[in-house]
Amino acid sequence: MAVVFQRTAGLTDAETHYCPGCTHGIVHRLVGEVLVELGVLDRAIAVIPVGCATLAYDYFNCDVQQAAHGRAPAVATGIRRVLPDRVVFAYQGDGDLASIGTAEIVHAAHRSENITVIFINNAIYGMTGGQMAPTTLVGQKTTTSPLGRDPRLAGEPIRIAEMLAQIPGASFVERVACDSPPHVKAAKRVIRRAFETQLAGEGFALVEVLSTCPTNWGLEPVDALAWVRDHMIPYYPLGNLRDPKKDAAARGGVRPEE
Amino acid sequence: MAVVFQRTAGLTDAETHYCPGCTHGIVHRLVGEVLVELGVLDRAIAVIPVGCATLAYDYFNCDVQQAAHGRAPAVATGIRRVLPDRVVFAYQGDGDLASIGTAEIVHAAHRSENITVIFINNAIYGMTGGQMAPTTLVGQKTTTSPLGRDPRLAGEPIRIAEMLAQIPGASFVERVACDSPPHVKAAKRVIRRAFETQLAGEGFALVEVLSTCPTNWGLEPVDALAWVRDHMIPYYPLGNLRDPKKDAAARGGVRPEE
Amino acid sequence: MARVLMKGNEAVGAAAIAAGCRHYFGYPITPQSELLEYMSVHLPKVGGVFLQSESEVAAINMCYGAAGAGARVMTGSSSPGIALMQEGISYLAGAELPSVIVNIVRGGPGLGGIQPAQSDYHQSTRGGGDGDYKLLVYAPSTVQEMAELVALAFDKADEYRNPVMIVGDGMLGQIMEPVEIVERPPDPALPPKTWATTGTRDHPGSRSIINSLFLKPEVLEHHILDLFAKYERMREREVLVEEYRVEDADLVVVAYGTTARIVKSAIAALAAEGVRVGLIRPITLFPFPAESLRRLPDRVANLLVVEMSMGQMIDDVRIANEGRRTVHFLGRTGGMIPLPQVIADTVRHILAEHHAGDVPHVSVGDEKGGR
Amino acid sequence: MARVLMKGNEAVGAAAIAAGCRHYFGYPITPQSELLEYMSVHLPKVGGVFLQSESEVAAINMCYGAAGAGARVMTGSSSPGIALMQEGISYLAGAELPSVIVNIVRGGPGLGGIQPAQSDYHQSTRGGGDGDYKLLVYAPSTVQEMAELVALAFDKADEYRNPVMIVGDGMLGQIMEPVEIVERPPDPALPPKTWATTGTRDHPGSRSIINSLFLKPEVLEHHILDLFAKYERMREREVLVEEYRVEDADLVVVAYGTTARIVKSAIAALAAEGVRVGLIRPITLFPFPAESLRRLPDRVANLLVVEMSMGQMIDDVRIANEGRRTVHFLGRTGGMIPLPQVIADTVRHILAEHHAGDVPHVSVGDEKGGR
Amino acid sequence: MAKGRVAFDRDLCKGCGLCVSVCPEHMLELDTATINRKGYHPAHVVEGREDDCIGCALCAVMCPDQVITVEKF
Amino acid sequence: MAKGRVAFDRDLCKGCGLCVSVCPEHMLELDTATINRKGYHPAHVVEGREDDCIGCALCAVMCPDQVITVEKF
Amino acid sequence: MHNERIIIAGFGGQGILTMGQLLAQAALDEGRQVTWLPSYGPAMRGGTANCNVIVDDAPIASPVVHGDATSVLIMNVPSMKFVADLVPGGFALINTSMVNTRVERTDVRAFYVPATELAVAAGDLKTTNLVMLGAFTEMTHCVGSASVLHALEAKLGGAKAHLMDANRRAFALGAEAIAAQEGAAHRPTEPSVPR
Amino acid sequence: MHNERIIIAGFGGQGILTMGQLLAQAALDEGRQVTWLPSYGPAMRGGTANCNVIVDDAPIASPVVHGDATSVLIMNVPSMKFVADLVPGGFALINTSMVNTRVERTDVRAFYVPATELAVAAGDLKTTNLVMLGAFTEMTHCVGSASVLHALEAKLGGAKAHLMDANRRAFALGAEAIAAQEGAAHRPTEPSVPR
């Protein structure tokens, strides 16, 4: 008999304030598990955003800095440049990262800051009550797109992973989802890979996680998972866009660690 | 006997403050010529940046708004949304657009604002005395990369055109250069095409122009042209990355205007 | 239009539309988001443009573009978002662009909290942006007044070619009260915006330029002197203030916004005991109603400033007071609201113990008696 | 180290490095860029990190991260760039992060100009960011003093866990003067930064958290009261002021920064005529040396405030003065520099015409006599 | 014989039902008869189905609130 | 016979030499004997080469300061 | 005519804020002065919610009800703390389906209504707030029943008109539950607090 | 020992700011008090440049020289306006290679030196500023020649040491040009302006 699943030490015992079924909780757990499994929890520093995860300083069981809205990559840069041997990651929502924080994430990638970014794309502004995000799907109703997102007024949703993957410094970029157990398990492997990129000193790594916001989507949690599968994944294809492993292979294996 | 080349009415008679041989002057002229040739000078509104072109309100022979550093796309958006039938363009440097104004340019593209952006990539901050830009080449010496740009500290230079081309709303994106008469002539055709995109209501259009800054590069003007050819073009390949024409063709000609 | 129940945030939106505002650029933030949401629903219905910007920085610069193009334009946010707009606001002032900016203030500093506060007074009245400039600043205290001041703000913005700020605390944004929204098209006496970059030349060769750069210091100074002549006109003509029961008062309270309403409840309670307390309620924070303080009856030996902050307006009270009366302070901050009971207690205490010249009574963030 | 000729901007950098600063994040802007450039050359030589950020917004937030991680960190900019930092500065204050911010002030509003000014006084002393907070603000007047105050700033930032601002005008950034840079490692009496997120747990389960969010208003208020207790300690202990020839003065000028130097030239000229003029030069703008004004000899009936602005520090002078003396003002703005000749004329004029209680003499941006 | 066992820390449960939806054995449900400390109907094993658990932990993988511990035999 | 003609508005010239560098006829040079109103040695046609101009306007295309007018016959 | 200073409190999602708005709208329709002040927080579910409603004849100064409530409506256990805000003689209305403790103060009047159960009886668990409103109206006669129901009708509008019946039933059941108890609506017209 | 308040002015690129720095460094090396205040602007070429240098024995209050200059060094036509800043008895030094007008004021002393031509003679056009400095030093004896040359040597450093010779020649030619004129270095030690 063996315990095959239990609470991770990567998170504190605090109960989260997240709504029932919100996948922020799942991603928190995956990050916590990965930190523990990589043995780096004790030297990890989290940078948390403004958004529903803004209270995550109570959850991640490591040092935490709460950053201004959108500025987590800049804050993480500050930490990284002071403490080159720690594990630094930023956790950001899509309003935070893809809207107000666009410059900061682009330039963290551009500099290839040796940090890991977990990017929660739930196609909406959760904390402030369901306004449109740059990632909101066409036709999706939000409190600021009451008739559904109109691409003629607001443009078509932005694919952050694809955009960042164009930046030379973006060493690792992959999109995952939280809508089903296999996808969650895959997400964990990818998050691990993103931290390994940092540990190998290979530079900027970002994992975009397609997530739910049952509350502001106005869906039951289970239906929200289905919405990710049926609507988000088709527009935001899962998969790896940049990986030092692949890149090294493409270049003939010059990267030292492979 | 025919006059085959003379001053354009698209620019005022003011003498520019640009340094000898600075290609800002060439690009100004191309924009002025295109506005005249398209017959839209009288309904054009320019948005000018903070950078060496910050005094261009004296040069473009149309209405002009001087925008805060990096915010020209937001200012142009404000104008565009008030005056849907005018011709609105932003003229920005690489510090302005690729550094401080990253969020604004990405989101103007994202919304597919129906504006034209002329992006002067001279691989440096001109006006403030030659600091490193995100576009500064590896090894290039500037006043803030005194030993040459080190990609381990500052990342590898960003290719803005490629990055923006990933955004669905970026309808027209092309890179040109100012280093030789054929390239200048081609640049004019491309700038014209970018304005035509706007006139056809096809959304966001951007032309990246590889330019010189003889003063801060510490080169004679003619040598600066050679530097564009020998160092910039190899890293920043010229060519079209997005065009509604091509895109429509690829989609089977569904765009109305083709 | 009849009186309807509306949130303060919604009333701002409705009043703006009724005043001919057709362009809104903004970014979500609690406790202001209902304004944004109201605009997203209602502006398109009247052919207007609502655009959710990528950030507050972008929002204020979109306002700049739109205002420069001649439109009646508005943006709104709450404290941290307004902090981000400071450079843009300074540009608006420098380029003399009419625009209305709404700050539904919450507690700071930093991310702070989301409950009501008045701790952005300095930022609003003295400029958090760079350089010498002023905004015309309105501080309504009811939803109805907020609606009326919003309408006024658009006219004044156009009249002075200056950004105008509406400062409401989170309470005023969230409260619902009956309000009558009156259609109020732009004052026909306003001059045409010939300076705007409308892309239409009056005559060939005439161009409009919107700009705040003046590399020659003598030119920039001249420009600033012109701006300050304008601010001086505002000081002469635009002061709004409510003087409430000051004629026979033993003590006068100075408070604005919802805090002033709470003070009124305290005044009523004190009146029932025979204690006569007056209220000076600045409705314009800039220009500050210094005259109202100066011409108070001689019998008023004590002033009590009540703010939802650690004391910011008190600077303007002190400057106007010039040492004539003892200035006391009662402040709650970080989202705490001073209660009428506490205000009344403070007044009783001052009247019992203090006379002009005494050390002022400072009571900030007492542990009890706030909400 | 011997006295060497250095630009003010360079001396800031050298002094910071001598004070143990090893991290600089910043963005170019005239007239401050030499600081950035100095750091790009010299920080790597001592194993430090220079990073040109993508913007001032990023720079101040990098400072936040680095300060939170326990480093001695600095950023610098000039007026519009500092305006952009306001949200970040408010966060630094809210999260109590020690850091040094240099503002080499130029004329505003908006893009304004690039010549020297003092028109960011309000922004520095009252917060252009959101909420109730204060910075410790130093205003040096020579390059040597700037170097010394930078060193002090790092210690004070650590001591109070508060951002400290150095305010110099463009002149002070650009001027070269002999300066001696003294190695000045962190004061050994400073407590260890146990609060920093260094990613090293003191004991298992102990975590450090850097944060400015307090959703519960009572908790946020408590936090702000703690901050203000700290600011009160600064008021008690940190005031720096130069009182120059005030003992036997007929009139006292209040001026800071390079303006104060120009005033001294005027004082020398007046002294030659037998006119006795004193100078109060605030070295800390917050805390403001109000006491120095209060305890002036009774014979001083007139104060003259001289600023390179339309009058900002004058607010603090008026608040401290409480109506006791007549406060006059002489200001130049937008990059214009008040000349000793004009200052001397103004003093002569005041002494000839005014006595306590008269209407103050206001002379702003006179067409002649500035540079 | 049961191949696995699940245990719920039921006061942590927010009744979102994600675990219920993914259990391949369909052996979980929300306990509508109970309201936990947080005010939710917590998830539990359908009465009598305890032995059907295969210990696959899919329920736990999807639980956002770390309510579930899984053992495998 | 000349195929073209170039004219320089010489007080506008900043002496950058771009026109000189691109003229296929190599018929332009900076006039080091002259300093114009702006303080530069302006470009001009090498003495005696006036008739070599082919009116290709390449010089004008590269001139950042609109100094050059070109006619073609 | 009653002048009331009301606190309504419970879990988020129980329709707390709507209750207050209906009351406020009803009062407005009756030509009274009214303010409605909500608690507000982040969008996340599961927190507590409350609002202050003041109905008066004179213009309302402070919109805050704190320590001077004439009525409190309580929908969950944590909200029992608001009983302390009642003035002597004030009314507490408790939803006993959610709250199993009693009011300890003896200087106030407590009314107990199993509102959730009555709502289920009315045909829809979601009408619990209407049960409470019915009870409150009967308890205080602060506003007329017709005004509340009218306000609700206006709020539901066309699309949700079918919900009106259950709500109407719920409202009536709440009123009946109070009518059956003694002491309701007998409070002096003018509450004994300064306003 | 002279106390001097100097304005140096000309085109950007003529080494105006460097001239001031060399003077300031020389003064510092001689143990004097000194300030050097440049004009500054955007990076674009072609504008005018000037700087104020004050050399004194007492600490220097205002670093601005305006209307109270004891010397002006003029390298282009537009800079002739600075002659107006001279105190009576002040010295104007004009580079006649660039300026073909004469000083009109009669209450100041003007010196004319064909500095550019002398620089060419010294072997490098770019040493024009050293010609001017040589002339100025001879004219005022404000600092010693050796100090200026020493400052230049330090500034050029190793890599550019080969330029030293031409500069030295230029400096000497400037000094000679003045020595040949009458009236230099005869100004009273203490300028008649308040400092």
Ligand SMILES: Cc1ncc(C[n+]2csc(CCOP(=O)(O)OP(=O)(O)O)c2C)c(N)n1
């Ligand atoms: C400068 C600033 N602007 C706006 C806000 C308000 N705000 C808080 S959270 C948030 C949106 C968060 O959305 P997202 O990043 O998508 O995170 P989620 O809540 O969806 O996880 C906003 C706009 C703020 N706190 N600061």
Ligand SMILES: Cc1ncc(C[n+]2csc(CCOP(=O)(O)OP(=O)(O)O)c2C)c(N)n1
């Ligand atoms: C907010 C702000 N930050 C910095 C500056 C200073 N500044 C003026 S121009 C400029 C750089 C311009 O470089 P670029 O955009 O590349 O234009 P170029 O001069 O090279 O054409 C900077 C940083 C400013 N004016 N405002």
Ligand code: SF4
């Ligand atoms: S509001 Fe949305 S994103 Fe935020 S906790 Fe609730 S479900 Fe999750």
Ligand code: SF4
């Ligand atoms: S500094 Fe560079 S970019 Fe600016 S005008 Fe001169 S050459 Fe052109």
Ligand code: SF4
């Ligand atoms: S472990 Fe597998 S079988 Fe057992 S309850 Fe969970 S999902 Fe069902």
Ligand code: SF4
């Ligand atoms: S997934 Fe977790 S929180 Fe959701 S119902 Fe199951 S055990 Fe409860």
Ligand code: SF4
């Ligand atoms: S037109 Fe052609 S041939 Fe004639 S001068 Fe110009 S470049 Fe030379």
Ligand code: SF4
């Ligand atoms: S290109 Fe133009 S500016 Fe340059 S040298 Fe030729 S004519 Fe003169």
Ligand SMILES: [Mg+2]
């Ligand atoms: Mg989101």
Ligand SMILES: [Mg+2]
């Ligand atoms: Mg550039």
